[in-house]
Amino acid sequence: xxxxxxxxxxxxxxxxxxxxxxxxxxxxxAVRGCMVIKPYGYAIWEKxxxxxxxxxxxxxxxxxxxxxxxxxSFFSREAEHVAGFAKECAVVTHHRLMNDPDGKGVVVDxxxxxxxxxxxxPTSETIIWSTYKNWIxxxxxxxxxxxxxxxxxxxxxxxxxFLRTAEFLWQEGHxxxxxxxxxxxxxxxxxxxxxxxxxxxxxxxxxxxxxSPNERFAGALDTLxxxxxxxxxxALQAGTSHFLGQNFAKxxxxxxTNKEGKQEYVWATSWGxxxxxxxxxxxAHGDDNGLVLPPSLAPIQVVMVPIYKTExxxxxxxxxxxxxxxxxxxxxxxxxxxxxxxxxxxxxFAEWELKGVPVRIAIGPxxxxxxxxxxxxxxxxxxxSTQVEGIAETVDQLLKDIQQNIYAxxxxxxxxxxxxxxxxxxxxxxxxxxxxxxxxxxxxAETEQKIKDETKATIRCIPIDSAVCEEEGxxxxxxxxxxxxxxxxxSY
Amino acid sequence: xxxxxxxxxxxxxxxxxxxxxxxxxxxxxAVRGCMVIKPYGYAIWEKxxxxxxxxxxxxxxxxxxxxxxxxxSFFSREAEHVAGFAKECAVVTHHRLMNDPDGKGVVVDxxxxxxxxxxxxPTSETIIWSTYKNWIxxxxxxxxxxxxxxxxxxxxxxxxxFLRTAEFLWQEGHxxxxxxxxxxxxxxxxxxxxxxxxxxxxxxxxxxxxxSPNERFAGALDTLxxxxxxxxxxALQAGTSHFLGQNFAKxxxxxxTNKEGKQEYVWATSWGxxxxxxxxxxxAHGDDNGLVLPPSLAPIQVVMVPIYKTExxxxxxxxxxxxxxxxxxxxxxxxxxxxxxxxxxxxxFAEWELKGVPVRIAIGPxxxxxxxxxxxxxxxxxxxSTQVEGIAETVDQLLKDIQQNIYAxxxxxxxxxxxxxxxxxxxxxxxxxxxxxxxxxxxxAETEQKIKDETKATIRCIPIDSAVCEEEGxxxxxxxxxxxxxxxxxSY
Numbered sequence: 001x002x003x004x005x006x007x008x009x010x011x012x013x014x015x016x017x018x019x020x021x022x023x024x025x026x027x028x029x030a031v032r033g034c035m036v037i038k039p040y041g042y043a044i045w046e047k048x049x050x051x052x053x054x055x056x057x058x059x060x061x062x063x064x065x066x067x068x069x070x071x072x073s074f075f076s077r078e079a080e081h082v083a084g085f086a087k088e089c090a091v092v093t094h095h096r097l098m099n100d101p102d103g104k105g106v107v108v109d110x111x112x113x114x115x116x117x118x119x120x121x122p123t124s125e126t127i128i129w130s131t132y133k134n135w136i137x138x139x140x141x142x143x144x145x146x147x148x149x150x151x152x153x154x155x156x157x158x159x160x161x162f163l164r165t166a167e168f169l170w171q172e173g174h175x176x177x178x179x180x181x182x183x184x185x186x187x188x189x190x191x192x193x194x195x196x197x198x199x200x201x202x203x204x205x206x207x208x209x210x211x212s213p214n215e216r217f218a219g220a221l222d223t224l225x226x227x228x229x230x231x232x233x234x235a236l237q238a239g240t241s242h243f244l245g246q247n248f249a250k251x252x253x254x255x256x257t258n259k260e261g262k263q264e265y266v267w268a269t270s271w272g273x274x275x276x277x278x279x280x281x282x283x284a285h286g287d288d289n290g291l292v293l294p295p296s297l298a299p300i301q302v303v304m305v306p307i308y309k310t311e312x313x314x315x316x317x318x319x320x321x322x323x324x325x326x327x328x329x330x331x332x333x334x335x336x337x338x339x340x341x342x343x344x345x346x347x348x349f350a351e352w353e354l355k356g357v358p359v360r361i362a363i364g365p366x367x368x369x370x371x372x373x374x375x376x377x378x379x380x381x382x383x384x385s386t387q388v389e390g391i392a393e394t395v396d397q398l399l400k401d402i403q404q405n406i407y408a409x410x411x412x413x414x415x416x417x418x419x420x421x422x423x424x425x426x427x428x429x430x431x432x433x434x435x436x437x438x439x440x441x442x443x444x445a446e447t448e449q450k451i452k453d454e455t456k457a458t459i460r461c462i463p464i465d466s467a468v469c470e471e472e473g474x475x476x477x478x479x480x481x482x483x484x485x486x487x488x489x490x491s492y
Numbered sequence: 493x494x495x496x497x498x499x500x501x502x503x504x505x506x507x508x509x510x511x512x513x514x515x516x517x518x519x520x521x522a523v524r525g526c527m528v529i530k531p532y533g534y535a536i537w538e539k540x541x542x543x544x545x546x547x548x549x550x551x552x553x554x555x556x557x558x559x560x561x562x563x564x565s566f567f568s569r570e571a572e573h574v575a576g577f578a579k580e581c582a583v584v585t586h587h588r589l590m591n592d593p594d595g596k597g598v599v600v601d602x603x604x605x606x607x608x609x610x611x612x613x614p615t616s617e618t619i620i621w622s623t624y625k626n627w628i629x630x631x632x633x634x635x636x637x638x639x640x641x642x643x644x645x646x647x648x649x650x651x652x653x654f655l656r657t658a659e660f661l662w663q664e665g666h667x668x669x670x671x672x673x674x675x676x677x678x679x680x681x682x683x684x685x686x687x688x689x690x691x692x693x694x695x696x697x698x699x700x701x702x703x704s705p706n707e708r709f710a711g712a713l714d715t716l717x718x719x720x721x722x723x724x725x726x727a728l729q730a731g732t733s734h735f736l737g738q739n740f741a742k743x744x745x746x747x748x749t750n751k752e753g754k755q756e757y758v759w760a761t762s763w764g765x766x767x768x769x770x771x772x773x774x775x776a777h778g779d780d781n782g783l784v785l786p787p788s789l790a791p792i793q794v795v796m797v798p799i800y801k802t803e804x805x806x807x808x809x810x811x812x813x814x815x816x817x818x819x820x821x822x823x824x825x826x827x828x829x830x831x832x833x834x835x836x837x838x839x840x841f842a843e844w845e846l847k848g849v850p851v852r853i854a855i856g857p858x859x860x861x862x863x864x865x866x867x868x869x870x871x872x873x874x875x876x877s878t879q880v881e882g883i884a885e886t887v888d889q890l891l892k893d894i895q896q897n898i899y900a901x902x903x904x905x906x907x908x909x910x911x912x913x914x915x916x917x918x919x920x921x922x923x924x925x926x927x928x929x930x931x932x933x934x935x936x937a938e939t940e941q942k943i944k945d946e947t948k949a950t951i952r953c954i955p956i957d958s959a960v961c962e963e964e965g966x967x968x969x970x971x972x973x974x975x976x977x978x979x980x981x982x983s984y
Binding site for chain 2: 027029030031034035036037038039042043045046062063064065066067068069070071072073074075076082087088089090091092093094095096097098105106108117118119120127130131134140146150151153155167169342
């Protein structure tokens with residue numbers, strides 16, 4: 001078959017790149033570092049958006065939209081932020097093209113130079129806080145809970161589809177609060193929303209924790225993260241939620257009058273997930289036959305493939321399939337009948353496996369006579385013969401089982417790749433095998449940096465609510481005392 | 493009241509600007525020509541998106557995403573297109589900032605100049621057709637029916653919130669077809685989708701027609717449009733659908749093998765509507781008290797305001813309102829109880845009128861005793877006393893009536909401002925009064941331009957399916973023979 005995918009065991013990285021392209025999720029574009037998200041990939045992203053958006057709105061968040069461009073000077077206001085974001089970015093310097101005087105197409109019109117350069121947003125804290133200044137006067141104006149779905153640009157030198165692209169799609173929430181406590185609670189609430197979403201929708205077990213100061217968002221006092229494990233044992237940061245303190249309020253002079261009539265700076269959070277989640281989805285669940293999509297995100301949940309020789313058989317089977325399709329759609333499932341007459345069933349099976357469709361139903365003449373159908377589940381590749389009578393209930397239950405099984409499988413994999421490591425020699429060996437290493441760390445940036453320099457491993461997070469991490473010990477590197485274990489891993 | 497809005501009769505233009513800002517729809521940002529869409533405005537846009545997106549998908553269209561940036565050279569490929577779009581645009585020339593050597597913030601790093609400048613998309617035909625080249629080989633790959641929801645940038649010199657901004661949000665559909673006939677049919681189908689949406693969701697009567705060659709999209713063989721009339725009698729182009737012929741296929745060398753094994757260029761359409769529709773909504777229906785939102789697009793369809801003196805009254809009324817709210821929500825309506833205790837009912841009434849909420853329910857102690865409530869409809873400002881028993885049905889019917897009435901009112905206004913004009917002298921007088929003038933035109937670009945130069949009026953469209961236009965006559969300007977009337981108007 002033309003669309004064969006590299007095996008994970010041969011080359012995990014190439015397997016991923018293959019899968020993204022061959023399953024029609026995305027491809028590289030003519031613009032350096034930018035991707036085209038194809039309809040099948042975008043349909044998955046739309047389902048992610050719909051789930052997350054509903055979850056955000058339940059917490060009182062509203063959507064809004066802020067400008068794509070940020071005046072260059074805005075970045076200079078928050079010192080750490082500029083260091084983290086303003087360096088590798090797309091800079092708009094002119095606003096007009098003109099015909100080339102030499103007749104060769106169009107050139108930039110030197111007369112149309114902007115007074116101040118504009119940066120294509122890499123993230124929107126600065127433009128949003130410059131706006132919030134106008135929205136906030138008194139405690140009555142707080143909290144402000146806004147989110148935007150948009151594109152952002154970070155001029156990454158090495159890009160990979162979905163995982164790291166110059167332009168990507170994301171949502172960024174930006175909230176403003178009267179108190180530190182309320183803002184911290186919001187940052188925590190949102191990381192828990194991400195964790196729920198990852199577990200229940202993406203079927204992705206994640207560890208929730210704090211980032212070490214080194215790994216914090218540029219300008220944050222605390223960064224919370226959800227960290228997932230891919231099948232090669234590497235960590236993938238799947239979403240972050242930041243407590244920004246009063247840093248941006250001070251940079252943009254956003255104060256409010258409290259109930260006592262005093263002026264105070266406003267407290268902030270921001271939080272985001274991006275099309276990177278597409279990469280997580282693919283890498284966490286896919287197998288050597290292709291994608292394995294959780295039913296909650298599959299654009300097509302059930303595909304039906306007729307098996308026939310004569311036209312009469314074809315027509316009778318399709319008629320039966322239409323009946324089944326209608327009964328499944330009543331239950332809210334998305335169903336496709338693959339009636340393409342130029343392709344063999346085997347080719348179709350492989351194609352829908354590649355695309356990760358959770359359930360396949362095949363019906364041949366004998367099935368038709370017997371009132372049966374063959375169900376194949378994508379996650380385990382098992383086939384089951386079932387009665388057509390009551391098939392809607394069977395499929396409904398099967399989809400639920402698949403959703404749970406995909407999660408259970410990923411969880412078992414992750415848990416079997418989390419290990420406690422207590423010495424530096426062991427660490428250097430174990431980190432090569434991948435997985436999450438639970439280690440004591442002395443809490444200093446120096447030690448963290450040295451470990452990274454020697455092994456490429458970073459602290460993925462300091463887990464929250466992890467009994468297994470809460471113990472006294474000694475730093476694997478420096479031997480200094482430590483009060484809890486943290487997670488080290490090689491990451492994407 | 494602080495939020496008073498300029499009267500339409502005093503200054504229609506200022507009334508509009510006032511309303512956009514005071515009803516919390518949008519505001520100017522710190523970036524020249526770019527707007528911030530505030531949560532209340534964005535919630536309306538989200539409802540527009542949801543309706544349109546479902547309508548597109550019913551026609552077989554799928555969403556996808558293409559890059560924000562377009563290499564400069566792509567614009568040179570289609571000669572008319574570059575003339576129309578590449579001139580006033582945002583040009584990215586560098587990809588890095590660095591610390592100012594003089595210590596004054598950050599400056600563009602001259603070493604990070606791009607080899608080829610990138611244009612922030614003003615529309616995506618070029619980048620999409622360069623992509624379609626890779627997707628299309630044979631007739632089996634056609635049609636391709638893609639849409640994207642995204643931001644675009646056109647460096648407009650004079651901007652107005654929603655109507656004309658440097659950055660705006662829109663959708664752009666781009667389809668590829670094997671035959672001219674099929675592409676033309678798709679362009680027609682999509683303009684009819686827009687017309688349905690305008691009429692049934694926006695409550696906006698529109699005229700569907702062809703643009704004159706002068707007013708066509710840059711690169712199109714035919715542009716279909718929906719044209720709406722605002723309350724000042726000006727026309728607003730609310731959506732366009734283009735038959736692009738093989739222009740872009742030829743520019744990007746997109747050929748397919750037809751069923752006979754021959755190579756042919758692919759046929760194209762593109763079609764779009766934007767946040768400009770927000771402007772149309774405001775200007776078509778608003779009154780001197782504020783917005784008038786059709787129930788289909790109102791983020792809050794029903795607002796309830798309690799009227800009380802004592803805490804006991806308050807609690808009993810709120811309890812009743814919660815009951816009513818629950819019963820309305822069962823019917824799918826969005827409801828808010830305005831229980832803010834620092835504001836008087838009169839202030840709340842004015843605020844929700846300003847924001848265009850279709851139905852207001854007020855309940856006071858006497859209502860509570862009598863089992864009644866006061867309903868106020870925003871479109872007519874009528875108040876009706878009604879029984880609380882069965883109020884869900886009453887409100888449901890009322891919302892339907894309001895939707896229809898808003899449309900009927902706009903239709904009556906429009907029809908009373910469409911006039912046949914048959915002489916040049918009359919035209920020059922009539923055009924000053926606003927409205928759509930149905931006139932004979934000789935079909936030449938020269939005449940069209942002269943009329944525009946002398947009166948600012950343009951041909952808004954050559955109506956489709958309009959019996960009243962199908963007649964022989966003589967051009968109002970040149971006296972040359974004409975086979976049908978066209979619509980002239982002053983436009984936004």
